[in-house]
Amino acid sequence: MTANPLALLFDGADDVLAAMRRREEAGEVDHPADAWGDLEPLHPRRLDLTVAEVVDETVTTKTFRLRKTGGGPLPPFLAGQYINLHVQVGDVRTSRAFSISSSPNAREHYDLTVRRLPGGRVSNHLLDTTEAGDRFTSGGPIGTFFHDPLYHGDDLVFLAGGSGVAPAMSMIKDIADNNLARRMTLVYGSRRADDVIFREELDELADRLPGLTVHHVIAQPGPDWTGAVTPLDGKLITSLVGPLAGRMTYLCGPPGKYEFLIDELTALGHPRRRIRYEDNSVAVQPGDDPRWPADLDPAGTVSVTVRGRKTFAMPRGQNMLEALEDNGIPQEPSCRSGECSLCRVRVCSGEVFHAQEAKLRMADTKFGFAHSCVAYPLTDVEIDV
Incomplete structure (x- = not known):
C-alpha cells in the first residue's frame, strides 16, 4: 500500500488524517472552530520559547537555539521559512523575522542565526543581552521562500x-x-x-x-x-x-x-x-529608492494622527510600523517587509509612499490601506488601525 504523501510532510500527519476519517465515517461535519483544535498545534498563533543555548558563530553573529517552553516538539516548517520573534527593547515592544537555520527534521528546537546590523535595534539587543534561559514569544513558522x-x-x-x-x-x-x-x-x-x-x-x-x-x-x-x-x-x-x-x-x-x-x-x-x-528582510530605505520625491527630505518631520488614539510626530524616512511601536501602538506583523499585510492601516487623509517591496493588493489600493512596515508618510496623515 502506498503511503499517503501528506504523511511525509510532518510528524503527526497520520494522526490528523485518521481523525478526519473518523469524523467523516461518523457523519460529523467539522465547524471551523472545532477543526482549529487539531490544526492549532501545527499552525499556532503564538509560541512560547526558551533560549536553550547561545552559540558564538563569528565576531558579528550568534545562533540562538530556542525550545518550546515546557518541552515537546515545535510546529513543522519547510526549510527556508521563518518565525517572527517578539522582542522587548527598553519601553518598545517590537518584532523581527528571522529565518530558521536548523533542519526541519529537528523539531525539538529552532535555531535563529542573528548577525549584528549597524544601528539595528533588535539585532544588537539580542546579541548584547540574550542568555540561555531567556524567554520569548513568536508566531508560528511562515513564509513562501522554500523549495517546492x-x-x-x-x-x-x-x-x-x-x-x-x-x-x-x-x-x-x-x-x-x-x-x-x-x-x-x-x-x-x-x-x-x-x-x-x-x-x-x-x-x-x-x-x-x-x-x-x-x-x-x-x-x-x-x-x-x-x-x-x-x-x-x-x-x-x-x-x-x-x-x-x-x-x-x-x-x-x-x-x-x-x-x-x-x-x-x-x-x-x-x-x-x-x-x-527572501521577502522577510528590511526594506530598502526610502532615501535610496529612486522613486522617492527629490524635493522631500526623508529626515523632515510630519504629523501622524491615529483615530481615537493620539497624534505624534515622526520623520518621513521612518516606516509607520516602527513609529507606531515607538508611540505605544504596536501592530502584529509577520514579515516587516510588505509581504504578509498583517500590519495594514487605513490612510484616511494625507499621502503615503510605499517601498518597492510592498505587496499591495488591489483592495489595498482601492480602499486606501497601507502596509505600515514599508509605508512612509510624505505629508501629515490620519490613519485608522
Missing part, C-alpha cells in the same frame, strides 16, 4: 550574503538528513574571511554530500585569501556555477542587492520565473 520539489526541480543555485545563509543552511541540512537526490550550489558572500558564518560546517557538508558545492566570495580579502572576490556579478556567477538553464535560483541577503542580482541573472538569459528571493 514539484515546481522547482532538483538542481538549485543559492546566492547568499551575510546572515542570508541561514535559510540555505536549513535547506542543506534537509538534504543531508533525508538523503535527498538534490543538487545545490551555494555561492556565499561575506565581508571578511574571518566572518563567514557556518564556514567549517558548510565545508564539511560539501565534502560529505556529493550533490552540494559551496563557493565563498569575500569583499575584503586578506593576503592569504585565494578564493573568489566580489563583486558578485553575472560573470562571476557563471564562472562559479556554470550554466543556469533550468536551475531554480534563490537569493537571500541585503535587500539592496536583489535588483542588481536579478538584472545580472536575467542578462545571462535566466528567466525571471526561475529566480526567487
Whole structure:
C-alpha cells in the first residue's frame, strides 16, 4: 500500500488524517472552530520559547537555539521559512523575522542565526543581552521562500550574503538528513574571511554530500585569501556555477542587492520565473529608492494622527510600523517587509509612499490601506488601525 504523501510532510500527519476519517465515517461535519483544535498545534498563533543555548558563530553573529517552553516538539516548517520573534527593547515592544537555520527534521528546537546590523535595534539587543534561559514569544513558522520539489526541480543555485545563509543552511541540512537526490550550489558572500558564518560546517557538508558545492566570495580579502572576490556579478556567477538553464535560483541577503542580482541573472538569459528571493528582510530605505520625491527630505518631520488614539510626530524616512511601536501602538506583523499585510492601516487623509517591496493588493489600493512596515508618510496623515 502506498503511503499517503501528506504523511511525509510532518510528524503527526497520520494522526490528523485518521481523525478526519473518523469524523467523516461518523457523519460529523467539522465547524471551523472545532477543526482549529487539531490544526492549532501545527499552525499556532503564538509560541512560547526558551533560549536553550547561545552559540558564538563569528565576531558579528550568534545562533540562538530556542525550545518550546515546557518541552515537546515545535510546529513543522519547510526549510527556508521563518518565525517572527517578539522582542522587548527598553519601553518598545517590537518584532523581527528571522529565518530558521536548523533542519526541519529537528523539531525539538529552532535555531535563529542573528548577525549584528549597524544601528539595528533588535539585532544588537539580542546579541548584547540574550542568555540561555531567556524567554520569548513568536508566531508560528511562515513564509513562501522554500523549495517546492514539484515546481522547482532538483538542481538549485543559492546566492547568499551575510546572515542570508541561514535559510540555505536549513535547506542543506534537509538534504543531508533525508538523503535527498538534490543538487545545490551555494555561492556565499561575506565581508571578511574571518566572518563567514557556518564556514567549517558548510565545508564539511560539501565534502560529505556529493550533490552540494559551496563557493565563498569575500569583499575584503586578506593576503592569504585565494578564493573568489566580489563583486558578485553575472560573470562571476557563471564562472562559479556554470550554466543556469533550468536551475531554480534563490537569493537571500541585503535587500539592496536583489535588483542588481536579478538584472545580472536575467542578462545571462535566466528567466525571471526561475529566480526567487527572501521577502522577510528590511526594506530598502526610502532615501535610496529612486522613486522617492527629490524635493522631500526623508529626515523632515510630519504629523501622524491615529483615530481615537493620539497624534505624534515622526520623520518621513521612518516606516509607520516602527513609529507606531515607538508611540505605544504596536501592530502584529509577520514579515516587516510588505509581504504578509498583517500590519495594514487605513490612510484616511494625507499621502503615503510605499517601498518597492510592498505587496499591495488591489483592495489595498482601492480602499486606501497601507502596509505600515514599508509605508512612509510624505505629508501629515490620519490613519485608522
